[in-house]
Amino acid sequence: VNSAPDRSRSKTIEEIAAATGFSRTTVRFVINGQADRYRIAAATRAAIAAYVAEHGYTLDHVARSLKLRRSATIGLVVPDLANAYFARLTAEFEELSRACGLMLLTASTREDPARERQAIANLIARGVDGLILAPCVPPAAGLFARRGGDVPAVAVDRAFAGAALPTVVGDNAAMAAALTAALLATGVPSFLCARPDLPSIADRIAGFRAAFAAAGRDDAELHLFRDPAEDSAAAGRRLMLAATTAHGAPPSSFMCSSLLVLEGALAALAGRDGGIPADTMIGTFDHHPLLDLLPNPVHAARQDERAIAATAFARLTAAIDGAAVPTVVEIIPGRLQPQRG
Amino acid sequence: VNSAPDRSRSKTIEEIAAATGFSRTTVRFVINGQADRYRIAAATRAAIAAYVAEHGYTLDHVARSLKLRRSATIGLVVPDLANAYFARLTAEFEELSRACGLMLLTASTREDPARERQAIANLIARGVDGLILAPCVPPAAGLFARRGGDVPAVAVDRAFAGAALPTVVGDNAAMAAALTAALLATGVPSFLCARPDLPSIADRIAGFRAAFAAAGRDDAELHLFRDPAEDSAAAGRRLMLAATTAHGAPPSSFMCSSLLVLEGALAALAGRDGGIPADTMIGTFDHHPLLDLLPNPVHAARQDERAIAATAFARLTAAIDGAAVPTVVEIIPGRLQPQRG
């Protein structure tokens, strides 16, 4: 007997049945480990097992999917895989999928609604059992339709009003409020925001305002800067410039709506006079280890991506298994990373 | 006539044929836009088109894949999607795939050979047309076998000796030599390396040595520090500690084998006496915008991920289309990012 089965001509169930003289059903039972359940004769098992051990067998998922109308795959649609936040989220989903034998199909949209629609349709045409998406626009009704009912889907990160999807997001409002409050302890922060139209950013803005109000201040609007363009370092540079112009000087305390915006803002600040004033207070959503190397005090609001992914995944698998998952928005608490001494 | 076709009961070709009274073949010709080629009667086209416009049709990729034995999907196997380098690479592959109608199936291995084997087998069982992998061990022969020949596969980032795969990597040796030479201009750099067993890292070490030799120095080994553990910030901290111990003081010039190692090394340095000496020369493979905010001089060796991905993708699609792709290692030049003033 040779060592490893030669997968280059691994057999189909049909072929194994023909070669061993048993029927497809019998072969399938022993291959699928249901031999006990159907009390297949020991000799039969042995014969089939021996044949398989020599020639090899690998389940053809494509054929199986066609028959069962489910594929053990799920689709993930995100704006941009190169964005660290979505990359981490994707990694979590990939791991969760792998753990239960699912495969992840990924697609990115670059924040383009047309690409988003296309990606969803493509994924559905490929028979995914479920969809996870971080939508760039409110998901239209009918987007998830396929023969025999909608494909189960959940949204993450962006809770568009009226989206008829179970949705899991971080607690943006609370985290923004906490971050703002922390910065208010030593000054008056400006908030530099890209994409204020996104629900997550809108919530952060609301939290910012709430913290100002809670501190008895009514000047939140004067410290709020918005850039409608995409989340990017370029937007951050523009926003820092706007804040500097508005107040006649660079802010001595500021927070950004994302890490990319922060990068741009810091670059603008550093470019101004060859360095970032060491006492400028910095607030950030998301975090990067390199931030800890700045001399500046940094407050970081961090989402619990693992919990977000796990929750969204749990809701999706429940829906796939036929459970009725309410289309509510679940809010996962984050934490304010203590300012590093 | 209603607006959008109701995809919730979009029809199969069979159903459309039955409903319109034409045959499957005819229906398929007009749906696939081959009506001209087969000179289908205008009335026939109109009837079928009208029916489809009302009831909708979406190609079932699963059925198609079963029949054609190709799926218009490719598999990507990487060590870790949360690693920024692989995330960028994945994003590039995703984009390239989308551009030619392919879908990307992703799997990560966490540098675990068993998971790598499993992921490859799973992907093949799902009928991917090709595989891209950043292997964590030399790819064993027979890994890509399926009925009817091996699945076309290419490797990226890691050129294991003797891997029988077309491989595309960055020019690690040259980039390391350039980086080392740049640092040698003002001092003697230490090189902190995690995973020296990986081919890419081994090449960087070779480049480091070569630059020392080219500068007429024979003490490269004294400045080379290796940690066998995984690529991580923790390894970076250990390596910085080792370098400090070995030389009696923290290095005034050093380079790291990866961004993660650099993060750890910088953290260790900063933790030592509350800050990184502003004149410490830093060299890094890969880059992050936040690095530019340090007061220190930073030399960054950057791979051309886009070109790496594009080349690997081109080789793979060629192989899928039946071309004979030589199993050579292609080396994509990188660039040394000029030290920011």
Add this chain to the structure above:
DNA sequence: CTGTTAGCGCTTTCAG
């Protein structure tokens, strides 16, 4: 305990 049958939706001959 084992075998037979039908069919998932598509594509590809081969006949008209």
Add this chain to the structure above:
DNA sequence: CTGAAAGCGCTAACAG
């Protein structure tokens, strides 16, 4: 120009 038939590999009844 249009139709009929076969089959990809698997699973799910249903008979024995």
